[in-house]
Amino acid sequence: MHSNTSRPLLDIRYEPDDKSPVSISLGLGLQLTVVGISSTVLLSTVVFRASGASETYLAWAVFAAIVITGAATILQSMRGRRFGMGHILLMGGSGTFVAVCIDALNVGGGNMLGILVIVSGLIQLAVSQKLSLFRQILTPTVSGTVLMLIPISVMSAIFNLFEDVPIDRSPSAAPLIALTTAATICGVYLVARGVLRLWAPVIGIVAGVLIAAMYGVYDVSQIAEASWVGFPEFAWPGLNLQFGPAFWTLLPGFILAATISSIRTMSSAVAAQRVSWRKPRAIDYRLVQGAVATDGLSNVFAGLSGAIPNTAYSMGASLTQLTGVASRHIAIATGLLLLTLAFLPKLIAVMLAIPGPVFAAYLVILMAMLFMIGVQMIVQDGLDYRKSLITGVSFWIGLGFQSRLIFPDIVSEFAGGLLNNGMTAGGLIAILMTLFVKLTESRPKRLTVALDLSALPQLRTFLNEFTVRRKWSREMNDRLDAVAEEILIMLVQQYEADKQSGKRKLLLLARKVSSGAVLVFISTTGEGKNVQDQIALLNDQVEEDLFDKEISLRLLRHLASSIHHQQYHGADIMTVRIDHPRDR
Secondary structure, X not given: OEOOOOOOOOOOOEOOOOOOOHHHHHHHXXXXXXXXXXXXXXXXXXXXXXXXXXXXXXXXXXXXXXXXXXXHHHHHHXXXXXXXXXXOOOEEEOHHHHHHHHHHHHHHHHHHHHHHHHHHXXXXXXXHHOHHHHOXXXXXXXHHHHHHHHHHHHHHHHHHHOOOOOOOOOOOXXXXXXXXXXXXXXXXXXXXXXXXXXXXXHHHHHHHHHHHHHOOOOOOHHHHHOOOOOOOOOOXXXXXXXXXXXXXXXXXXXXXXXXXXXXXXXXXXXXXXXXXXXXXXXXXXXXXXXXHHHHHHHHHHHHHHOOOOEEEOOHHHHHHHHHOEXXXXXXXXXXXXXXXXXXXXXXXXXXXXXXXXXXXXXXXXXXXXXXXXXXXXXXXXXXXXHHHHHHHXXXXXXXXXXXXXXXXXXXXXXXXXXXXXXXXXXXHHHHHHHHHXXXXXXXXXXXXXXXXXXXXXXXXXXXXXXXXXXXXXXXXXXXXHHHHHHHHHHHHHHHHHOOOOOOOEEEEEEEEEXXXXXXXXXXXXXXXXXXXXXXXXXXXXXXXXXXXXXXXXXXXXXXXXXXXXXXXXOEEEEEXXXXXXXXX
């Protein structure tokens, strides 16, 4: 965030904490439900049938997966201390785990799958608690690249749905159905105003289904055969707690899949925050922690029940971008619908009967919106030659792996074919390149002091030595000194306002960059306001009285070229760049 830049308003009708009308909540919730339930049922079917599991076990696993994803989606809409993020974050079956889950079932059956999925969930819970340790790797560049690659990794499957019609139907059926759906959604969205625009996806799906019915593509036989209310036969496989050689052989694949799934959840959580507020805010990483923790908790329950693991989908951010509705009541409605549908097989059949071309056209539009969210995330963070190279190389390598154009024989045998997924491959490349950049940067100078105003002389001495060694001007030294003083005052005031007990430490990292210096302040403070957002408010004319109340913020805005404030549970991290006076 550049401290001298105003931020435009987004076209948001309902922010996360606003209560959207019941009709809108149910309407948009139903759209997400169709996506979530279809993906979860499809992935479960692929995993258990590919491993030769019984139909009884499959029915139980599908039921358990739908219940868990519904409950997890509701939990994501909450804003607790450690779980949930208070935004629309749809949960569903994770494609990242498909290959390793099939291996686990083939080697040790459902009880082996269960314990490995539980371990994966525990890994994600651990990652969520220590997310601040990954702050230099999981950058907006990495998250944005992952979001751009998610559509690439699923587009082949989506495009295959365009031809998912009976072979005895007219050759023009599939193209006309898909075209009607996509054209209706785009047309309504581009032309309509007000509430009607919110219903563009629903109107498009209905239009596509009507055309499908005219061609005899909408199959109602499965709907007629399904029961209204049902509960599957109990088929819990138990847990294999022997931890034998098979467990340790399969564990690395699950650890890698859990890491990739966590990155996807982080990216989805960041994307949800980016598009949910009229006035863009700094990313609250405490909410990202809550999202990853909820993902991990849902996977613990998935393992206990013998179902496939979950992950967070980015569809909520796409739907918000498309409709302007970010109310978390949409997620609550989605979760309740999923929980209800788990016991209503006939209604599940109605959703699953939506023809492939209709579903594909809808998903293509959502994926296009998601791709652009990733692009916006990267651009808004500020592009330089390093970020451009990381994004470009990671994206094209991910596309190459996804298209089976890069050493397909070797890649297909590595880690169970995990790198065949473009999001996984490109995401890992982005992380490795980012890590390389961090490791090759000059090592910062470090100082640890008590988080107290009495530490100010130590900070001044440290920064004076830092500038003298680099033969910088006195004016540059004064800039660093003034920034450090204002940051220290803010952190101490926040610490005192939170009424925390015990001693707190402040770690200061100072590093030279081409334009000047970067200071990183790491403290264990509480739940105070985000400084980055407070500085942005200074640009609003309606806040004229802030001049007298927020002198420190105005001084920081004047002295610093950029300020990034990352808030985690248990840690506050402020990264401030100060350019040489002649460059400003």
